[in-house]
Amino acid sequence: MNLLKKNRLKSRIAWVVALLFAFQFSFASGHEGHEGEEGKPVDVKELVFGHINDAYSWHIATIGDTHIEIPLLCIVYGQNGLDVFCSSNLGHAGHYTEYKGYKIAEKGHANEGRIIEVATNERPWDFSITKNVLSLFISCGLLLWIFLSIAGKYKKNPMSAPRGLQGLLEPLIVSLHDDIIKPCVGKNYAKFAPYLLTAFFFIFLNNLLGIIPIFPGGANLTGNIAVTFVLALITFLLTNFYGTKAYFEEIYNPEVPTWLKLPIPIMPFIEFIGVFIKPLALMIRLFANMLAGHMMVLVLIGLIFIFAAINPIAGYSVSLLSVALVVFMTLLECLVCFIQAYVFTILSALFIGLAQVEPHHHSNEVKKN
Amino acid sequence: MSLLTPDFGLVFWMLLCFLIVLVILGKFGWPVIIGMINERGDYIEKSLEAASEANEKLKNIKAEADQILADAKSDRLEIVSEAKKLRDQIIAEAKNEAEREAAKIKEATAREIQQEKENAIKEIRSQMTELSVGVAEKVLRRELSDSNSQAALINSLLDEINVAKS
Numbered sequence: 001m002n003l004l005k006k007n008r009l010k011s012r013i014a015w016v017v018a019l020l021f022a023f024q025f026s027f028a029s030g031h032e033g034h035e036g037e038e039g040k041p042v043d044v045k046e047l048v049f050g051h052i053n054d055a056y057s058w059h060i061a062t063i064g065d066t067h068i069e070i071p072l073l074c075i076v077y078g079q080n081g082l083d084v085f086c087s088s089n090l091g092h093a094g095h096y097t098e099y100k101g102y103k104i105a106e107k108g109h110a111n112e113g114r115i116i117e118v119a120t121n122e123r124p125w126d127f128s129i130t131k132n133v134l135s136l137f138i139s140c141g142l143l144l145w146i147f148l149s150i151a152g153k154y155k156k157n158p159m160s161a162p163r164g165l166q167g168l169l170e171p172l173i174v175s176l177h178d179d180i181i182k183p184c185v186g187k188n189y190a191k192f193a194p195y196l197l198t199a200f201f202f203i204f205l206n207n208l209l210g211i212i213p214i215f216p217g218g219a220n221l222t223g224n225i226a227v228t229f230v231l232a233l234i235t236f237l238l239t240n241f242y243g244t245k246a247y248f249e250e251i252y253n254p255e256v257p258t259w260l261k262l263p264i265p266i267m268p269f270i271e272f273i274g275v276f277i278k279p280l281a282l283m284i285r286l287f288a289n290m291l292a293g294h295m296m297v298l299v300l301i302g303l304i305f306i307f308a309a310i311n312p313i314a315g316y317s318v319s320l321l322s323v324a325l326v327v328f329m330t331l332l333e334c335l336v337c338f339i340q341a342y343v344f345t346i347l348s349a350l351f352i353g354l355a356q357v358e359p360h361h362h363s364n365e366v367k368k369n
Numbered sequence: 370m371s372l373l374t375p376d377f378g379l380v381f382w383m384l385l386c387f388l389i390v391l392v393i394l395g396k397f398g399w400p401v402i403i404g405m406i407n408e409r410g411d412y413i414e415k416s417l418e419a420a421s422e423a424n425e426k427l428k429n430i431k432a433e434a435d436q437i438l439a440d441a442k443s444d445r446l447e448i449v450s451e452a453k454k455l456r457d458q459i460i461a462e463a464k465n466e467a468e469r470e471a472a473k474i475k476e477a478t479a480r481e482i483q484q485e486k487e488n489a490i491k492e493i494r495s496q497m498t499e500l501s502v503g504v505a506e507k508v509l510r511r512e513l514s515d516s517n518s519q520a521a522l523i524n525s526l527l528d529e530i531n532v533a534k535s
Contacts, residue, residue, distance in 0.1 A: 054376060114376070126378040133382045140386045147398040154405035159412055170406065177403055193403065194395035202387065226375035230383040291372070 044302035052220050052294050053113060055131045056087040056104065060215055067092055070215065072134055076102060078117045078124030087128070090115070132227070135219030139206050147201070176200055176345065184349035186356050188242075192349070195238060199231055200345040207290060207337030211297075211330055222340070223290035225283065232283035235348040240275065243355035250357065251275065278351050282344060289340050293333045300326045 050059075058070035071088035083100050091097035096104045103118050105111045117124050129137075150166045162170045181196050182189050206227075209217040221227055251271040253261070260267045300322045308315025 049372075053372070054379065126376070127381060128378055129382075130379065132379055136379075136382055136386050140390045143390055144393060144398075147394050147402070151398050151401040154402055158405050159409055173402060174406060177406075194399045195391060197399050198387075198391045198394050202390065224376075224379060225373060226379035227383050229375045230380055230387060234387070 044299065044306060047302055047305075048295055048298040050093070051218075051298055052223065052291060054224065055113075056090060056115070056128060058131045058134065058215060058219075070134075072131065073129040074102070074115065075127040075129065076115055076124040077127070078102070079119065131219050132221050132224055135206070135209065135216070135221050136227075138216050139202070139209055139221070143198075143201060143205060173197065180342075180346050181349050184346060185353040188356055191242070192238060192352050195234065196345050196349050196352075199234075199348060200341050203231070203286065203344055204337060204341035207341060208334075210290060210294065211333045211337065220290065220294050222286060223294055225287045228283040228287040231286070231344070232279040235282060235351060236276075236279035238348075239279070239351045239355045242352070244357055244359075246357045246359040247355040249359075278347075282347055282351075286340055286344050289336060293329070293336055297326055297329050297333070300329065 056074060057072055060068045060070070062068065071086050074083075074085050074087050074090070076083050078101070080101065083102065085100060089097070089099040090102070090104050096106065098118055101118050102115050102124070105114055105116045109116070111123055114123060115126055115128065116122060146165060146169070150169060153162075153166050161167075176197060177193060181193050185192050185196075203222055206222045210220055210222060212218055251274075252268050254267045254271055256267045304315055304319040304322050307318040
């Protein structure tokens with residue numbers, strides 16, 4: 001019985017690894033066809049940034065001259081008012097076309113790769129459903145579906161043992177709630193638990209979706225600074241909006257020797273800067289970590305084409321090494337996905353908890369004496 | 370698109386989507402899940418407590434049952450031995466009674482026999498006396514019919530008495 005289970009597990013792992021290989025190969029071969037046939041040297045930088053950056057269409061593969069991609073909705077508000085059109089009207093990388101007075105900026109432009117108004121050469125208000133936005137919709141839908149269905153299960157059978165998805169996520173939810181949120185935030189934890197839990201699962205899910213190479217995964221959402229900016233902003237607002245009097249007192253009048261405060265307010269200044277640095281660090285950390293992971297995988301794949309351009313044999317031999325390294329990196333990324341979500345949550349909880357301080361009665365008494 | 374400048378559109382959509390998810394899950398997701406988990410935790414704790422209590426009770430009940438069984442065993446032994454004793458006693462009593470009864474009957478029989486014997490002897494005696502008086506009367510009537518013989522008898526009787534006196 002046990003052996004059977006072990007074998008099944010082994011075969012499952014083998015499947016996952018095989019799938020990863022297949023994805024990486026298909027992912028790689030798509031580019032080989034595209035770039036190789038045109039006879040241009042492979043621009044790894046463009047390849048990497050093309051996958052890391054946001055895009056107006058969801059590119060899946062390019063075989064010969066046919067681009068397999070999902071066209072998305074462009075919503076722009078420019079001088080002529082609101083315009084809604086399909087992104088396929090704007091052409092593909094290398095040969096962008098103008099549509100309704102809008103165009104994707106060419107290489108070398110300040111807004112490279114983003115929609116600009118041809119007349120003014122400026123950015124309109126751009127609410128386009130880009131690759132990242134669609135990925136955001138998908139992940140938000142998944143989050144709602146997962147947790148509302150789980151909540152439904154809890155409501156339906158409140159006293160039964162958790163099963164399936166519920167059983168998978170319950171330990172995570174409980175450990176986050178009891179081991180991070182409760183001790184880090186302190187006694188007002190219940191007010192902040194929904195945000196922290198949502199943030200954790202949002203980041204975790206998007207990190208995981210990010211390392212799946214094909215649709216509906218593969219968008220570098222948590223490695224996009226706009227997303228981490230919003231998350232950090234919410235933490236910042238919660239921290240300072242719900243900050244106690246003692247917390248602000250510690251910023252403007254910290255308990256340090258007077259000479260650090262009086263002629264030049266060094267410490268208050270540092271504390272004040274710290275208020276912004278903390279969420280900024282949150283934003284940069286998540287962004288940089290996820291970006292770096294994606295970049296590493298892409299660069300390792302890119303290596304194959306660099307070497308293949310020199311010599312086919314070198315390309316094949318490097319591809320073996322690259323694939324092995326990419327598998328390793330992808331597995332490492334699985335770990336990083338969890339760790340970054342965890343770190344973001346624990347630090348947010350800590351920052352919020354630090355702003356919930358009670359006045360130091362003890363030190364006041366000492367002062368009076 | 371530049372890496373380090375947040376794109377306005379994405380910030381907008383992210384803020385919108387995240388806040389919607391946050392509000393929905395904050396209302397219908399997390400409170401339900403956390404609440405139910407806590408409730409179930411309490412329930413499990415209570416159930417465990419109740420189970421251990423019940424176990425304790427069960428142990429006590431078992432001990433009680435064993436006690437009762439042991440008591441019953443000893444009672445049975447006692448009852449059996451008592452019954453044996455009683456039986457022996459009854460048998461013994463019955464025997465005594467029977468013996469006494471037998472003795473009484475024997476005695477009564479003996480007495481009756483004695484009585485009967487005495488009565489018989491008495492009767493025999495009285496009959497014998499009658500008979501002997503009759504015989505004697507008959508003898509005397511015949512003997513004393515003449516005076517001589519009367520005198521002779523008297524004399525012989527006197528002689529006899531004298532002989533017996535001397």
